[in-house]
Amino acid sequence: MKSCRRPKIVLASLCFAALVSGATGANAAEQPWKNYEAPRTAFGQPDLQGNWTNATLTPLEREAKFGDRLTIPADEAQTIESAEADANEKANLPTDPKLGIKDLPHDCGRGFTGVNCGYNSFWVDPGTQVMQINGEYRTSMIVDPPNGKVPPLLPEARQAMAARYAARSGGSGNADGPEVRSLGERCILSFGSSAGPPMIPLLYNNNYQIVQNRDTVLILVEMVHDARIVRLDAKHGPSTVRKWMGDSVGRWEGDTLVVETINFPRQQSFRGASQNLKVTERFTRVEPGKILYEFQIDDPGTFTQPWRGQVAMNATNEKIYEYACHEGNYALPGILAGAREAERQAASGEGAKK
Numbered sequence: 001m002k003s004c005r006r007p008k009i010v011l012a013s014l015c016f017a018a019l020v021s022g023a024t025g026a027n028a029a030e031q032p033w034k035n036y037e038a039p040r041t042a043f044g045q046p047d048l049q050g051n052w053t054n055a056t057l058t059p060l061e062r063e064a065k066f067g068d069r070l071t072i073p074a075d076e077a078q079t080i081e082s083a084e085a086d087a088n089e090k091a092n093l094p095t096d097p098k099l100g101i102k103d104l105p106h107d108c109g110r111g112f113t114g115v116n117c118g119y120n121s122f123w124v125d126p127g128t129q130v131m132q133i134n135g136e137y138r139t140s141m142i143v144d145p146p147n148g149k150v151p152p153l154l155p156e157a158r159q160a161m162a163a164r165y166a167a168r169s170g171g172s173g174n175a176d177g178p179e180v181r182s183l184g185e186r187c188i189l190s191f192g193s194s195a196g197p198p199m200i201p202l203l204y205n206n207n208y209q210i211v212q213n214r215d216t217v218l219i220l221v222e223m224v225h226d227a228r229i230v231r232l233d234a235k236h237g238p239s240t241v242r243k244w245m246g247d248s249v250g251r252w253e254g255d256t257l258v259v260e261t262i263n264f265p266r267q268q269s270f271r272g273a274s275q276n277l278k279v280t281e282r283f284t285r286v287e288p289g290k291i292l293y294e295f296q297i298d299d300p301g302t303f304t305q306p307w308r309g310q311v312a313m314n315a316t317n318e319k320i321y322e323y324a325c326h327e328g329n330y331a332l333p334g335i336l337a338g339a340r341e342a343e344r345q346a347a348s349g350e351g352a353k354k
Helices: 074-091 117-122 155-169 331-348
Strands: 050-053 136-138 142-144 207-212 216-221 226-232 247-253 256-262 278-287 290-298 307-315
Touching: 074 136
Parallel strands: 226 247
Antiparallel strands: 050 207, 050 307, 142 307, 207 216, 216 226, 247 256, 256 278, 278 290, 290 307
């Protein structure tokens, strides 16, 4: 486990409110923020600046038990939130000093077992609330397709993904060198898609800082301390130049910041997407402490259809902590050293003797 996680803080309950216009068939009268006017910067743009969090118990993809239900009643949401609170309480209990390393399983909540339960739980801070959108509790961030799932990959996309992995690993093991490990493990880019785009919350460090000037928007991501620069009213660079987090170009459509990102590097493949991936994001300040964040994924050579999602970014007083990713982190050298030792034993026949 990395030593770069922010100190765990139990956040106060956050009431999420977000709506993709037309996504759920809601009319303007149902939108609680329809008359809200966002504050302006000194140069007249809607002010998105500040520290924000997208932490939530609502997952990107919907659990199968909910089927096509995008929303659930309050009592079901309360059950989910109560289960999370119970897991937190259980995980924070002192570890029984009589337990030994072989005393497994020893469940301590969140799926963690063993004598290091409290330590493991310390690093996990996904949020405490089911996401609310227009007063409704959501079962997934994905709103289209209706089943709340990422659309399947095309057969050729699955083959291409396998070929990319084989080329990166040289057709051998996944511990042959640091180059075959994930970008997050190598402290190059955030885990999952925390930095994005799209910006998807994870188990911890779900904080962002937005800074604006007349022609640029900077999004600082706490996870791995990524910084994405959105150039306003600009043109995309050539496809031969592929920056981490892609080439983001933004424009204002009324009070909404629309950002289109293309030219992702090959190593940053979002859920198997190709280098032709385009992510369109929309940031709208809908309440004093809320930004409505929408995203659409377009990659016709990879997914069977485009897909869309939504989430709320809520204002937070939390500071953005420095992510000193490799400080005190022995995971990566340990993985590689362990693989070399296994190879040595196999070559000498020690493994067979054991």
